[in-house]
Amino acid sequence: MSEPLVLRHPDADALVHAVAARFITALVDAQSNDRVAQVVLTGGRVAARVYAAVAESPARLAIDWRRVEFWWGDERFLPDGDPDRNETQARDALLSHVDVDPARVHPMAPDTGQGAEAAAAAYAKELAAAASTSTSTAGTSTSAAAGAGGDASPVFDVLMLGVGPDGHVASLFPGYPQLAVTDASAVAVHDSPKPPPTRVSLTLPVLDRAREVWFVVSGEDKAEAVGKALTGGDVPAARPKGQERTLWLLDESAAQQLG
Numbered sequence: 001m002s003e004p005l006v007l008r009h010p011d012a013d014a015l016v017h018a019v020a021a022r023f024i025t026a027l028v029d030a031q032s033n034d035r036v037a038q039v040v041l042t043g044g045r046v047a048a049r050v051y052a053a054v055a056e057s058p059a060r061l062a063i064d065w066r067r068v069e070f071w072w073g074d075e076r077f078l079p080d081g082d083p084d085r086n087e088t089q090a091r092d093a094l095l096s097h098v099d100v101d102p103a104r105v106h107p108m109a110p111d112t113g114q115g116a117e118a119a120a121a122a123y124a125k126e127l128a129a130a131a132s133t134s135t136s137t138a139g140t141s142t143s144a145a146a147g148a149g150g151d152a153s154p155v156f157d158v159l160m161l162g163v164g165p166d167g168h169v170a171s172l173f174p175g176y177p178q179l180a181v182t183d184a185s186a187v188a189v190h191d192s193p194k195p196p197p198t199r200v201s202l203t204l205p206v207l208d209r210a211r212e213v214w215f216v217v218s219g220e221d222k223a224e225a226v227g228k229a230l231t232g233g234d235v236p237a238a239r240p241k242g243q244e245r246t247l248w249l250l251d252e253s254a255a256q257q258l259g
């Protein structure tokens with residue numbers, strides 16, 4: 001597990017474009033090792049700006065988008081196409097603008113009446129299936145990472161996370177039971193303090209399975225959560241760590257409690 005590296009940016013615009021450049025470079029680097037790049041997207045306003053900046057960057061053409069596997073760290077459990085879904089946001093800002101392989105885009109299921117628990121179980125199976133087919137041979141993704149229980153998943157190259165003012169990441173909220181789940185890769189969340197109330201989220205063991213975990217945070221309303229997370233405070237954002245790197249990518253507003 002890697003210790004956090006904090007990178008500060010003058011303002012939100014600089015942060016968004018620096019993260020977009022880093023995202024593009026990370027995908028190019030992963031593909032230069034003859035691997036399918038595995039990325040986990042997040043929701044939220046900052047993430048949407050990063051995706052749009054990637055879509056606008058001429059450097060995006062350096063990526064073979066058909067050899068990028070897209071996952072989500074969490075999803076708002078809403079009907080398909082709902083503008084508040086993280087999938088809708090990512091498709092509108094980025095995925096619809098580059099030549100992705102639809103078979104390599106793995107959204108969490110929308111609300112079709114089956115319940116969030118079924119959606120979480122289905123995603124866990126999808127992650128496990130991807131883990132079982134991941135090999136180190138050329139042209140496919142990285143070696144799998146089998147979890148202790150039902151939390152197998154591929155090894156992700158980049159896992160992006162936003163952070164809430166309460167220190168939540170993905171849809172893992174302070175004091176919620178999902179933080180303690182270690183025998184499943186995805187869980188349903190009910191009564192979320194951040195609307196909508198029902199969500200699906202990856203669990204902490206899976207978030208830790210990324211080579212790099214990136215916290216992308218902007219705004220003074222996040223400063224307290226950032227300060228707590230980086231000083232061992234009891235917030236969910238203090239927990240995820242990358243296997244190789246853990247980056248806190250902040251604008252000065254979000255970093256103001258770091259001194």
Ligand SMILES: O=C(O)[C@H](O)[C@@H](O)[C@H](O)[C@H](O)COP(=O)(O)O
Pocket residue numbers: 042043044045046047074075076086161162163164168169170171194
């Ligand atoms: O579904 C969600 O809402 C996100 O996954 C959530 O974890 C988000 O990343 C943070 O709440 C930050 O959101 P903002 O960037 O909009 O503040």
